[in-house]
Amino acid sequence: MSSPTAPTSTAAPGGLVLDDVHKAFGTKEVLRGIDLDVAPHEVVCLIGPSGCGKSTLLRCVDLLDRIDAGRILLDGTEISGRRVDVNAVRRRIGMVFQGYNLFPHLTCLDNVTLGARKAHGIPRRAAEETAMGLLVRFGLDDKAAAYPDQLSGGQQQRAAIVRALVTDPEMLLLDEITSALDPELVGEVLHVIRDLADGGMTMVLATHEMGFARDVASRVAFLHQGRVLEYGPPEQVLADPSQPRTREFLARVIDAGRL
Amino acid sequence: MTDDPGPSGGIGSPPSLVRPRSWSDSLRDFFAEEGATGTLVAVGSTVVVFVLLAWAVASSPNWPTIQGQFFNGEVIADSWPVVLRGFWVDVQMFLVAQVAILLLALLLAVMRSLRGPAFAPLRVLAILYIDFWRGIPLILAIALLGFGIPALDLPGVPNSQFFWGTSTLVLSYSAYTAEVYRAGIDSVPESQRASARSLGLSQWQSLRHAILPQAIRNVVPALLNGLVSLQKDVALVSVLGVREALREAEIITARTFNYSPYVVATILFLALSVPMVRYVDYYTARERARRSNVVT
Numbered sequence: 001m002s003s004p005t006a007p008t009s010t011a012a013p014g015g016l017v018l019d020d021v022h023k024a025f026g027t028k029e030v031l032r033g034i035d036l037d038v039a040p041h042e043v044v045c046l047i048g049p050s051g052c053g054k055s056t057l058l059r060c061v062d063l064l065d066r067i068d069a070g071r072i073l074l075d076g077t078e079i080s081g082r083r084v085d086v087n088a089v090r091r092r093i094g095m096v097f098q099g100y101n102l103f104p105h106l107t108c109l110d111n112v113t114l115g116a117r118k119a120h121g122i123p124r125r126a127a128e129e130t131a132m133g134l135l136v137r138f139g140l141d142d143k144a145a146a147y148p149d150q151l152s153g154g155q156q157q158r159a160a161i162v163r164a165l166v167t168d169p170e171m172l173l174l175d176e177i178t179s180a181l182d183p184e185l186v187g188e189v190l191h192v193i194r195d196l197a198d199g200g201m202t203m204v205l206a207t208h209e210m211g212f213a214r215d216v217a218s219r220v221a222f223l224h225q226g227r228v229l230e231y232g233p234p235e236q237v238l239a240d241p242s243q244p245r246t247r248e249f250l251a252r253v254i255d256a257g258r259l
Numbered sequence: 260m261t262d263d264p265g266p267s268g269g270i271g272s273p274p275s276l277v278r279p280r281s282w283s284d285s286l287r288d289f290f291a292e293e294g295a296t297g298t299l300v301a302v303g304s305t306v307v308v309f310v311l312l313a314w315a316v317a318s319s320p321n322w323p324t325i326q327g328q329f330f331n332g333e334v335i336a337d338s339w340p341v342v343l344r345g346f347w348v349d350v351q352m353f354l355v356a357q358v359a360i361l362l363l364a365l366l367l368a369v370m371r372s373l374r375g376p377a378f379a380p381l382r383v384l385a386i387l388y389i390d391f392w393r394g395i396p397l398i399l400a401i402a403l404l405g406f407g408i409p410a411l412d413l414p415g416v417p418n419s420q421f422f423w424g425t426s427t428l429v430l431s432y433s434a435y436t437a438e439v440y441r442a443g444i445d446s447v448p449e450s451q452r453a454s455a456r457s458l459g460l461s462q463w464q465s466l467r468h469a470i471l472p473q474a475i476r477n478v479v480p481a482l483l484n485g486l487v488s489l490q491k492d493v494a495l496v497s498v499l500g501v502r503e504a505l506r507e508a509e510i511i512t513a514r515t516f517n518y519s520p521y522v523v524a525t526i527l528f529l530a531l532s533v534p535m536v537r538y539v540d541y542y543t544a545r546e547r548a549r550r551s552n553v554v555t
Contacts, residue, residue, distance in 0.1 A: 064453050091459035101454035105472045114468055115458030163458070 015039045015202065016061065016171060021070035021080075023053075023060055030056045032226035034070070038171075038204055043197045045213035045234070046206040048223035049249060054206035055098075057223070058173045061204070062095045075170065091119055094164030098176040100156040102148040102163070108135070109144040112163040120167050127166065134162045138192055154185030161192055172196070174205035190216075210253055214238050222246045331519040338511045338520040345507035346527045352425045352493045352503070357486055359429040364436030369466060371437065372444050385437070392434035398495050401427045405499040424496030432489055439481045443474035480546070483539040490532055494524075504528070 016038040023031040030053045038044045046054045059065045061072060063079065063086045072080040079089045102111050109131060116127035135141045138158045148156055157177055164172055174193070178186045190212050197203065197216050207213055213220055213234060220237040222230040222245070230243045241247050292300055316322060370378075370385040392400070404427045409418035417423075447470050455465035475482075497506040504527055508520035 059453075062457050064456060086456075087459045087461055090457055093457075095454075095457040097450060097454055097457075099450055101450045103451065103455075103469050103473075105476065114455075115460065118464050118468060119459035119461075160454075167459075 015042065015075070016204070017071075017073040018057070018061070019071040019073070021057070021060060021072060022068045023056055023065060024068055030226055031060065031067070034223075034226070034228055036221060036228055036231065038202060039218075040170075040202050041200045042218040043201075043203045043205070043216055045217040045220045046204065046223055047208075047210065047213060047220060047237075047249075052223040053226045054223055055175050058095070058175045058204065058206055062093055062173055063089055064095075087119065091115075091167065092170050093173060094167070094169035094171070095173045096157070096160050096164050096175065096177050098179050100148070100153070100160045100180070102156055102160055104148050106147075107144065108140065108146050108148070108151065108159050111148065112159060112166050115163065116167050122167075131162065131166050134165055135159075138162060152185060153181045154188045157181065157185075157189045158192055161189075161196075165196075171202040171204070174203060174207075176206050176208065178207070178209060208253075210238060210250075222249065224249075328518050329522050331517050334511070334515055334517045334519040335523055338508065338523055341511065342504050342507045342520055342523045343527065345502055346504040346524070348421070348501065348503040349490075349493045349528075350531070352421070352428065352496060352501075353490050356425050356428045356432065356493070357489060360432045360436050360485075360489070361482070363429060363433040365440055365471075367433060367437035368440035368444060369471075371441055372466070373462060375462070389434045389437055392431045393438075395431075397427075397431050397492060398498060400431050401495055401498060403427075404430075405496070420496075420499040420501050424499050424501050428489065428493065428496070432485065432492075436482065436485055439478050439485060440474065442481070443476075443478035444470060446477045447473045480539055480543040483535070483542065487532055487535045487539065490535065491528060494528070 016036075018034050018036040021031050021034040022029070034053070034057060036044070036057075046057065048054060056065060060067050060080075063084070067080050070080070071078050074089065074092065078084070102108075103114070106114065109128060112131045112135070113124070113127040116122045116130070117124055122130075132141060132144065135144055138161070140155060140158055140162065143151055143155060143159070148159070151159065157180075161172075161174075161177075177193075178189050181189065186209070190209065193203070193205070193212075194216055217234045219232060220234045221228050222237055222241070222243070224245050230237050230241055230246045236242075237246065238250065241250060290300060290304075367385045367388060370381040371389070373381060401424055405420050405423040408416065408423055409420065412418065444466075451469055451473065452465055455469035456462075460468065494503065494505040497503055497509070500506065504524040505521075508524045511520040512518055
């Protein structure tokens with residue numbers, strides 16, 4: 001792999017590092033100095049109230065939004081610079097969105113192979129073979145020829161996860177992927193994530209599912225007003241938070257019956 | 260009376276929800292009837308209205324004059340083959356122009372929706388082009404290019420008025436049609452672009468494989484409407500002297516002082532445009548039904 005810029009040594013080789021990342025939309029500062037590191041095979045859950053910057057953080061890592069200041073390093077290489085090939089970076093990262101965002105004019109199979117075929121140049125046959133393997137694994141093989149509007153929300157989101165996985169990314173970014181689902185469909189999607197976590201997939205997920213975060217996360221980051229206020233193992237952050245803001249947030253979550 | 264549950268019922272009894280029927284109710288029901296009777300009523304009343312209209316027109320004291328000027332059987336029979344041959348020229352201009360318009364307009368719309376500083380020259384070019392051709396009257400553009408360029412008599416440049424008339428239609432219509440495509444591109448949610456780019460697709464690949472297929476599907480009715488309009492505007496090229504239907508009708512009228520050839524041209528244009536309009540309606544209704552079925 002040709003690196004876009006000279007590799008920068010970091011404390012954690014491999015994985016993802018965010019170093020004092022700032023992002024504003026107009027005058028609204030959304031990220032105000034984010035420091036975060038994610039080691040390979042780690043599952044990091046981002047929690048925090050709406051508007052705390054979780055989604056923006058993930059979009060910045062996938063270079064969908066350009067950061068204003070700071071650095072983002074993937075596998076030791078700075079990817080937030082001006083001269084980086086954004087398409088090359090995105091080919092190494094998979095992203096799944098809250099609203100599934102499948103392409104409505106393509107079948108399930110064409111949806112999950114589009115990136116492999118066009119961005120990675122994998123021949124259709126090989127791409128479809130890999131894709132069918134994943135569709136079987138996630139119980140979607142009988143939906144390969146269906147269009148997104150013929151699938152349930154849970155099936156669509158599982159297809160979107162397959163679409164992100166089919167090119168074998170180093171890391172998955174998952175942006176509140178169960179928030180748009182009917183409650184009875186949340187389980188099937190979380191099951192897929194748990195499966196991936198067990199397989200050692202590096203994942204950063206923004207979530208409101210505290211119970212799930214407690215079970216599956218290696219570490220939990222609590223974001224508040226564009227900063228990481230608390231970062232540690234789930235049993236500490238969720239059960240014995242050191243920051244009053246975290247305690248306040250968790251108290252509200254418990255009130256709402258979500259933990 | 261005391262048993263009547265109607266409005267005159269005893270104190271405390273609810274007012275009746277049923278009004279007594281009147282003759283006007285029966286009449287309204289008759290016209291609101293559906294099924295076989297309904298079709299009969301629809302056809303019958305339509306025929307009656309049109310017969311009355313025709314009778315009113317034909318019985319007017321001016322009718323013989325009108326008929327002689329516009330519906331003169333002899334002139335119609337004479338001019339029919341010539342005007343029809345001219346109409347074939349219109350159809351040719353339409354067929355050539357529509358393909359060129361749909362392609363050129365798509366190119367312009369894509370140029371205009373590319374993002375990033377590197378594509379700024381293309382964006383500016385597309386905007387200038389669209390502003391210019393949307394900003395001048397079509398008939399002026401036709402005169403400008405159709406008379407102007409052949410007058411230059413440049414070597415290697417075609418000076419056929421058919422060519423320049425058709426080209427001007429393409430230049431002008433592609434500017435409007437580009438805006439139709441652009442509306443389609445803008446109608447695709449930003450999240451679709453984000454998910455295409457997140458797969459590592461380039462800006463062009465995202466447009467080509469994710470955005471444009473949805474965008475075009477969204478604007479097919481608008482594109483078809485544009486073609487209906489083009490099918491009529493080809494007659495503007497007659498100002499250049501191209502021997503199409505309107506021009507042929509003008510020539511005959513100038514000789515005979517009878518307007519029946521214009522009526523022939525009118526009928527020919529209607530024969531093409533009305534089915535097109537009906538098809539657009541049918542297509543739009545079908546798409547709407549398809550979309551509303553999809554929402555579960």
